[in-house]
Amino acid sequence: MTFTYTPEAQLRDVTLRDGLQLTGKPLATERKVEIARELLALGVPALEIGSMARPDLVPPLADTLDVIAALTPEELARCWVWVATPRHIEKAAAAGARNFQYCLSATDSHNKANIGRTTEDSVAAMPAAVALTRDCGGSIQLCIATSFTCPFEGVVDPARVLGIAADPRTDGADDIVICDTLGQAVPAQVRGLIRAVRDETPPRRILYHGHDTWGLGVANTLTAIDAGATMVDGSLGGLGGCPFAPGASGNTATEDLLFATRPGWLTPDALAVLVRTGETLLAELGEPNRSKTAQGARSKADAFEWVIGETA
Structure with a gap:
């Protein structure tokens, strides 16, 4: 008998964006493209593949336009790019991107640290971002960082998040992303x-x-899935964190989320590939693997079908 978590939600792997933001070692463009193709071929529904943030502020993502250009239109249809201004969308769209995650923070303090402007300025620019997205036939998400807590202002009033989500200027978003940026919720x-x-x-x-x-x-x-979220983010091995949010650690591990939710495409063999892919990547970057599922998969409980052993 096969068990899946209901209600169901798709997973978006954010290793190649959020996951790489704080890494000390760079990852070659060709390697990023290889990982993207491995994950897409395996059945991962969606990926984040980069950011249009200033290269000098987030050096590991400085080659995002090259990553976009290397992928096919069919691959890019399942990929998302982090943007914070209409100009970001123009540049990413010219390279071939069609799915944009327009990010702003619920608090001015984090928005200024992360994007260099107030939250109001970001909201005011969103209609132009939506228009550019429509011009290229793409999709745009309203992504609200620090939806629960802010590293500078503490607990965030839910009314602040709801106000941004209900603002007429954000109506054009196809999706909304609610972010526990610090992992404190x-x-x-x-x-x-x-x-x-x-x-x-x-x-x-x-x-x-x-x-x-x-x-x-x-x-x-x-809990978010139970409450109505139909897509959730994770990164291989729990890699990630925000360079402008002191106290933030890695994302929730992709392996852990998939093991918990058991989407139809996830078989023991597919999980084994994900575990090995994550282990190899984290070893290349010199980063710790925080995935409990990856640890469990390497256990000696051979009678459990999801275990791949210590050397496989």
Whole structure:
């Protein structure tokens, strides 16, 4: 008998964007493209493949336009690029990107640190970003960072997030991404905010982006799915973090989220490939592997079909 987590949600792997933001070692463009193709071929529904942030501020993602240009239109249809201005969309679209994650923060302090402007300035520019997206036949997401807590201002009032989500200037978003940027939220908070976004703001697909800083990444993500999120973010081995959010650690591990939710395409063999891909990548970068599923897969419990052993 096969068990899957219901209600179901798709996973978007963000290794190649959020996952790489804080790495000390660079990853070659060709290697990024290789990983993207491995994940897409395996059945991962969607990927984040880069960011249009200033290269001097986020050096590991400086080659994003090259990554975009190397992928086919069919591959790019399942890939997302982080943007924060209309100009970012112009540049990414010219390279071939069609899916844009327009990011701003719920608090001015983090928005200024992350993007260099107030939240109001980012909201005011979104209609132009939407128009550019429509011109190239693409899709755009409203991504609200620091939806629960801010490294500079502390706990964020849910009304602040709901106000941005319901602002007429953000109506053009196809999706909305609610982010636990610091990984400090607990399931009750996640449930409350996701439900409020679902019930009190314009109808659109809801995504949840969580970090595992306080060990609740999987629990919060499952709660978000229960509350109405239909796509969730993770990164291989729990790699990641925000360079402008002191206290943030890696994303919730892709392996852990997939093992918990068991989408139809995930077989023991597919999980084994994901585990090996994550292990190889993290070893290349000199980063720790935080995935509990990767650890479990390497155990000696051979009777469990998801175990791949210590040397396989």
